[in-house]
Amino acid sequence: MVPGIKSYLLTACWSLPAFAVVMACRNVCEATSLTKPVLLVQFVGLMVNLLADLTFGLGWFGFPKFGLAGIGMATSCVMFTMALCLLWLLHKRQRFARFQLFAQFERPSWQEIKPMLSLSIPIYFGLVFEAGLFVATAIQMGMIGSLEAAAHNIAIGVAAACFMLPLGLSFALTARIGRVFGTESVAAIKLRVLSGLLISILMATMTAALLIIFRHAVPSLYTSDVTLREFASHLILFAAIFQLSDALQVALLGMLRGLQDTRFPMLINLVSYWAIAFGVGYYSAHSLGYGASGLWMGLITGLTVATVALSVRLWFRIRQLERQFLVVA
Numbered sequence: 001m002v003p004g005i006k007s008y009l010l011t012a013c014w015s016l017p018a019f020a021v022v023m024a025c026r027n028v029c030e031a032t033s034l035t036k037p038v039l040l041v042q043f044v045g046l047m048v049n050l051l052a053d054l055t056f057g058l059g060w061f062g063f064p065k066f067g068l069a070g071i072g073m074a075t076s077c078v079m080f081t082m083a084l085c086l087l088w089l090l091h092k093r094q095r096f097a098r099f100q101l102f103a104q105f106e107r108p109s110w111q112e113i114k115p116m117l118s119l120s121i122p123i124y125f126g127l128v129f130e131a132g133l134f135v136a137t138a139i140q141m142g143m144i145g146s147l148e149a150a151a152h153n154i155a156i157g158v159a160a161a162c163f164m165l166p167l168g169l170s171f172a173l174t175a176r177i178g179r180v181f182g183t184e185s186v187a188a189i190k191l192r193v194l195s196g197l198l199i200s201i202l203m204a205t206m207t208a209a210l211l212i213i214f215r216h217a218v219p220s221l222y223t224s225d226v227t228l229r230e231f232a233s234h235l236i237l238f239a240a241i242f243q244l245s246d247a248l249q250v251a252l253l254g255m256l257r258g259l260q261d262t263r264f265p266m267l268i269n270l271v272s273y274w275a276i277a278f279g280v281g282y283y284s285a286h287s288l289g290y291g292a293s294g295l296w297m298g299l300i301t302g303l304t305v306a307t308v309a310l311s312v313r314l315w316f317r318i319r320q321l322e323r324q325f326l327v328v329a
Helices: 002-031 036-057 068-092 094-099 110-144 146-181 186-213 217-222 226-241 243-258 263-287 292-328
Strands: none
Touching: 002 036, 002 068, 002 146, 036 068, 110 146, 110 243, 110 263, 110 292, 146 186, 146 217, 146 226, 146 243, 146 292, 186 226, 186 243, 186 292, 217 226, 226 243, 226 292, 243 263, 243 292, 263 292
């Protein structure tokens, strides 16, 4: 597999500059509550990806078949297409005219870059801590056995699909709370916090119920192996359990980012995921003999601890803002 992966990376790596542009443009749109055009651009990217994969990867339409290298070419084509579409959107859309985004180009200013980095670097490390835990869990699944690794791949894939709902809400909460944070209205912040938590709970309840109901049907989409399907359905029950804490923690992170609070959440992620989740999972799986179930117990424990800690941090931050805004008034 290694030569094929290398050939893919060599052609896909050129997509990274365009990916950076896509993320910057998408965040500008989302911060100004313009999300539908972003969805349209991503749909265009999906169609381009399909055609480019068939053309360069499989050699359709009379083109040479480049295999995985061609799939990497397709990835680069998609990212550059989406970047150009989003840049055109920011340039032509009337809503962005008042920002004068492309009116003039200036040299990089450390005074402008520093506050962005002070917010973004802790977010980066917080995401690394969380993603690293799931990678470490997958590696341990492979150490336990191929059946466990395959079943985990199914269960975590389904959980990741469900996670997109609260993740999208988290982006919206960051934008909505960030806007009212600038108006120094604690009442408006509280309203959005309460509504965001209620929607998160509703989403988690819905996805958990769907996972429980279809826990046997979903694995059959992946494999015909009866043993694997049964074990995957067992792990999907764990995925259903952590829907609530997973949805709430990402919503709370979005709220705190809207309040420009990123360093403390980064530390919460570090402790919750690596000191608690990894420790509980490793001990349960390898010392207590629970295997794959023990690793999922660790994930649930870490996410729950993170949810509680982030809730306390949000409450403290709001109380802090109440005193701050009262003094200013």
